[in-house]
Amino acid sequence: MRDFGGIALLIAALLTAFPTATQAQMEFSLDEVDEGEAEPAKQSESQGDLIEELAAGDDDAADGPAEPAPQREAIAEEIYAVQQIYALRLKRLELAPSVAITLNDPYLKHYGLGLAMNYWFTNVLALGLNFIWYDWGTNPLERGTNIIPRIQNQFRLGVPINDWQMGLWVNFSYVPFYGKFKVRKKIFQWDSYLIGGVGFMRTQPIPVFDPAVRSFDWQTNVAFNVGIGLRIFLTRYLTFFTEFRAYMWPDQFENVDVAPDGAGRSDPATWLQSDSTFVANTSIQIGFTLFLPVKFEYRLPK
Amino acid sequence: MMMLAKQTLSRISLVAALAMCLLLGDGLRSSVSSVGAQDVHVSGPLAGAPAVKKLRIWRGMRLHVEPFFAFTIGDEYARSLIVGAEARFHFLDWLGIGGWGGYTVGKLDTNLAKEVRDKGVTTNANRLDLPDRQNFTEQTGRVNWWSGVELHFVPFRGKLAMFQKVFFDADLDFFVGAAFVGIEERTNAVGLPSPGDVSECQIEGDPNLDLGCLGSQTSRSKRTAVAPSFGVAFSAFFQDFLGVSFRWRGIPFSYNTGGTDNNNDGQIDSSDRLKQFNSMFTIGLIFVLPPKTKTTD
Numbered sequence: 001m002r003d004f005g006g007i008a009l010l011i012a013a014l015l016t017a018f019p020t021a022t023q024a025q026m027e028f029s030l031d032e033v034d035e036g037e038a039e040p041a042k043q044s045e046s047q048g049d050l051i052e053e054l055a056a057g058d059d060d061a062a063d064g065p066a067e068p069a070p071q072r073e074a075i076a077e078e079i080y081a082v083q084q085i086y087a088l089r090l091k092r093l094e095l096a097p098s099v100a101i102t103l104n105d106p107y108l109k110h111y112g113l114g115l116a117m118n119y120w121f122t123n124v125l126a127l128g129l130n131f132i133w134y135d136w137g138t139n140p141l142e143r144g145t146n147i148i149p150r151i152q153n154q155f156r157l158g159v160p161i162n163d164w165q166m167g168l169w170v171n172f173s174y175v176p177f178y179g180k181f182k183v184r185k186k187i188f189q190w191d192s193y194l195i196g197g198v199g200f201m202r203t204q205p206i207p208v209f210d211p212a213v214r215s216f217d218w219q220t221n222v223a224f225n226v227g228i229g230l231r232i233f234l235t236r237y238l239t240f241f242t243e244f245r246a247y248m249w250p251d252q253f254e255n256v257d258v259a260p261d262g263a264g265r266s267d268p269a270t271w272l273q274s275d276s277t278f279v280a281n282t283s284i285q286i287g288f289t290l291f292l293p294v295k296f297e298y299r300l301p302k
Numbered sequence: 303m304m305m306l307a308k309q310t311l312s313r314i315s316l317v318a319a320l321a322m323c324l325l326l327g328d329g330l331r332s333s334v335s336s337v338g339a340q341d342v343h344v345s346g347p348l349a350g351a352p353a354v355k356k357l358r359i360w361r362g363m364r365l366h367v368e369p370f371f372a373f374t375i376g377d378e379y380a381r382s383l384i385v386g387a388e389a390r391f392h393f394l395d396w397l398g399i400g401g402w403g404g405y406t407v408g409k410l411d412t413n414l415a416k417e418v419r420d421k422g423v424t425t426n427a428n429r430l431d432l433p434d435r436q437n438f439t440e441q442t443g444r445v446n447w448w449s450g451v452e453l454h455f456v457p458f459r460g461k462l463a464m465f466q467k468v469f470f471d472a473d474l475d476f477f478v479g480a481a482f483v484g485i486e487e488r489t490n491a492v493g494l495p496s497p498g499d500v501s502e503c504q505i506e507g508d509p510n511l512d513l514g515c516l517g518s519q520t521s522r523s524k525r526t527a528v529a530p531s532f533g534v535a536f537s538a539f540f541q542d543f544l545g546v547s548f549r550w551r552g553i554p555f556s557y558n559t560g561g562t563d564n565n566n567d568g569q570i571d572s573s574d575r576l577k578q579f580n581s582m583f584t585i586g587l588i589f590v591l592p593p594k595t596k597t598t599d
Contacts, residue, residue, distance in 0.1 A: 106378065106414065147378070151414070154431035154562045155438075156423035179462025179472065182354060192462075 086189040087236040088296050089120035089175075096241065098287025100132050105281065107161050109143045110134050114285060118173055126173040130197075134164040140206050160253035160273070162203045164281075165218050167247060169199030169225055189233040193243075196226040201247065205254040205272065214254065214271045223249035229285075237294040242286045250276035357598040358471055360539050360590065361392035361456060368547060370586030372404060376579065378559045379415040379442040383408040386448065388586065396456045400477075403449035411439055429500040430493035430570065431562040433515035440520045441561035443487040445580075448553075450531045452479030462538075472538040481531035481553045488561030489521040490571045497568025518570070519561070529555035535584075543593035549584040 100112035111134065118128030140163040151157045178191035201223035207214040229243030252272045264270045372384040386404020393399075411419075415438065422435035432438060459473035489507075493500035493515065503515035512518050533551035540546070556575040558564070564574040 104376070150560075150562075150564070151418075153566075154428055154560070155418045155435075156425065156428060156432075157418060157421055159417075176465050177462050179460050181458045181460030181474075183458060190460075 084298055085123075085178075086180075087233050087291070088123055088298070089126070089291065090123045090296075092120050092296065093292045094118040094120065094126065094128070094289050095292065096130075096287055096289040098241075098285045100245075100283045100285045103282045103284060106147050107145060107159060108140060108163065109145065110164055110281075111136070112164075112283070114287070116171075116289075118171075124175040128171050128173065130169050130171055132167045134166060158209055158256055160205065160208060160256060162205050162251055162253060162279075165202040165204065167199060167201040167223060169197045169223065169247075171195050171197030171225070191231050193229050193231065194227070195229060195243065195245070196224075198222070198224050201249045201251075203249075203251055205252070207254060207271075209254055209256055210258045210265070210271075213266055214268075216254070216271070219252065221249040221251055223247055231289065236296070237291040239289045239291075240287075241289055242284065245283050245285060247281040247283065249279055251279045252276055355599070358539075359395055359596045359598065360459075360471060360473070360537075360545070361398060362395035364392060365591045366390040366392070366398075366400070367589045367591065368586040370402075370404070370547075370549070370584045372549075372551075372582045372584040373410075374445075374580060374582045376581055377412060378578075379418075380409040380411050380439070380444060382406040382445055382582075383410065384448060384582065384584075390454055392454070392456075395459075398454040398456075399451070400454055401449070401451045403447070405447050406445060409444060415439055415442065426499050426501055429515055430491070430497075430503065430518075430568065431560075433503075433519040437516075437519050441488050443485065443557045443559050443561060445483050445557075446486050446524070447484040448481065448582075449483075450479055450481035450553075452477040452531060470538050470540055472536065475535040475537055475547070475549075476533075477535070477551075478530070478532040481529050481555075483527050483529065483553065483555065484524065485527050485557050486522050486524050487558045488570055489518065489523045490569070491515070491518040491521070492569040493563070497566065500568070527555045527557070529553050533581075537588060539588070539590070542595040543590045545588035545590065547584070547586045547588055549586060550581065551584065552579060552581040554579050 094117065096114075096116040096118070098114045098116065100110075100114050102110040102112075112132040114130060114132040116128055116130035118126040120126040140161070144161075148159060148161075151159055173193050173195045175191045175193045177193075178189070180187050180189045182188075199222075201221050202218045203221060204218045205216040207216065225245055225247045227243050227245035229241055231239045231241040233239050255271055255273050259265045259267070259270050366389065368388040368390070370386055370388060372386065374382045374384070383406065384404040385407050386402060388400060388402035390398050390400030418432070419435055419438045422432050422438060424432050424435060433441075454475050454477045456473050456475050459471070461469055461471050463469050489505055491503045491505045491512070494502050494504055494511070500515065501513075503512040503518040505512055505518050505521055508517075508521075531551060531553045533549060535547045535549035537545055537547040554577065556577045558570070558574045559576060559578060561570065562574065563570055564576060567573065
């Protein structure tokens with residue numbers, strides 16, 4: 001349950017480190033898009049994209065307007081169509097309902113329904129909220145896996161477990177990768193994004209070691225999250241997405257030691273462990289996003 | 303852990319089925335024409351042109367050699383760290399066959415294994431399951447080597463941009479096949495004098511009684527298991543001959559993960575094996591031969 005979150009960072013680091021040395025080889029070739037011909041499209045795509053503008057350099061700006069040279073010969077050159085970015089995110093609100101499936105809790109099954117809202121203040125950066133609800137009124141012990149009785153019987157070992165109610169986070173999203181792929185005669189646009197933020201997670205210890213005496217309320221914990229996601233555009237406003245998220249928080253579990261009667265057994269101060277345990281809930285979330293407004297306009301150079 | 307394995311398998315199957323339905327299903331195909339992802343059908347000078355021109359052939363009639371590092375995920379008691387290599391030959395750009403093999407060079411005990419080692423309690427009632435808590439990590443099952451042959455399908459390919467500055471080709475490689483794994487488990491043994499009240503063990507093939515089952519706890523046996531394997535890889539190519547891949551592979555098979563008497567029949571044997579959805583994550587470096595990449599018209 002605890003140590004899976006580094007995978008996403010490792011992938012991101014490797015992807016980031018590799019291609020820089022081979023950048024020249026990776027540019028779109030003359031066969032696909034000629035550099036000179038690509039200029040108008042490049043301008044049209046740079047709406048609000050800070051990263052692109054920073055990376056673009058000032059080659060174009062220094063040249064200024066140029067007089068076209070007189071044409072001496074007829075040019076029989078093949079013209080290539082340069083495609084605009086299929087869907088812009090700039091100044092759009094994204095609504096994203098999803099289901100969340102926890103991957104790494106060996107003791108309890110958790111099923112969450114989530115809703116995220118993001119506002120894209122550039123084409124690649126967004127600020128938003130995401131909310132997940134886990135508490136569906138079921139007895140958490142009925143959602144336990146069969147590893148719990150095995151541990152109890154085979155090793156005489158009790159396992160303190162906590163149930164989850166809900167989580168709410170404020171997140172930043174950044175889209176470093178985008179691309180397209182072909183399926184038969186369709187071309188699908190997709191992007192991959194990094195997401196991370198801070199919020200809270202509400203959890204509740206399940207009394208296992210002294211259920212006759214102990215009972216616990218929901219407690220609120222500061223929580224963090226990081227993740228990586230994949231979004232496939234079905235239309236210019238509707239996408240399918242899946243993301244891998246690691247939600248992390250320090251949690252307090254039930255004290256495995258039970259004080260004797262008259263020596264603190266009924267004192268709630270003795271019911272919880274004195275130290276917090278770092279919990280990392282790694283989840284897969286699957287859902288759809290709706291971009292509003294549904295329509296948008298490209299800003300073309302005049 | 304059987305329930306957990308089924309649960310994990312069903313989750314992954316659900317995700318895969320949903321994704322495939324979305325991408326290939328009739329519903330999407332029929333609706334996409336009205337709302338959907340871009341049609342390649344265009345008017346004007348590009349009418350009738352193929353969807354992609356000057357397509358780089360990364361796989362067709364080429365050999366991929368891929369040394370990799372992998373680690374297993376979702377294990378109960380120990381994760382395996384694996385070093386290995388894979389070779390694939392592609393008859394077509396979207397179809398190939400390959401083989402892979404790896405050796406477990408290390409293992410990482412899970413928190414649960416550490417909890418058992420530090421806090422487990424032994425009585426005659428559970429002596430067969432845990433003869434000595436301090437040696438618990440010596441009784442758990444492990445996989446020493448991994449290998450397999452697989453058929454590879456590459457239906458999706460495209461190019462992607464990083465930071466709108468760097469572009470490279472990428473594809474998704476789906477594969478299915480058979481895996482052969484070398485498993486090491488606790489040797490078969492019978493708890494004596496009776497189930498639930500064990501003070502000594504009889505190890506299979508050893509006429510001597512094992513007082514306290516301490517010898518049985520660390521006695522090992524090896525076997526080879528055959529299992530289905532499948533997965534998906536994201537590959538990106540940076541040079542004519544060089545790429546990188548991130549691969550997830552699932553290999554469901556049964557083994558006695560904890561070296562315990564899971565069916566409570568008073569002995570350690572093959573009936574104590576639990577179905578496990580074993581999966582691993584792999585990072586590999588792809589060397590493409592011949593090194594020169596051809597392109598289509």
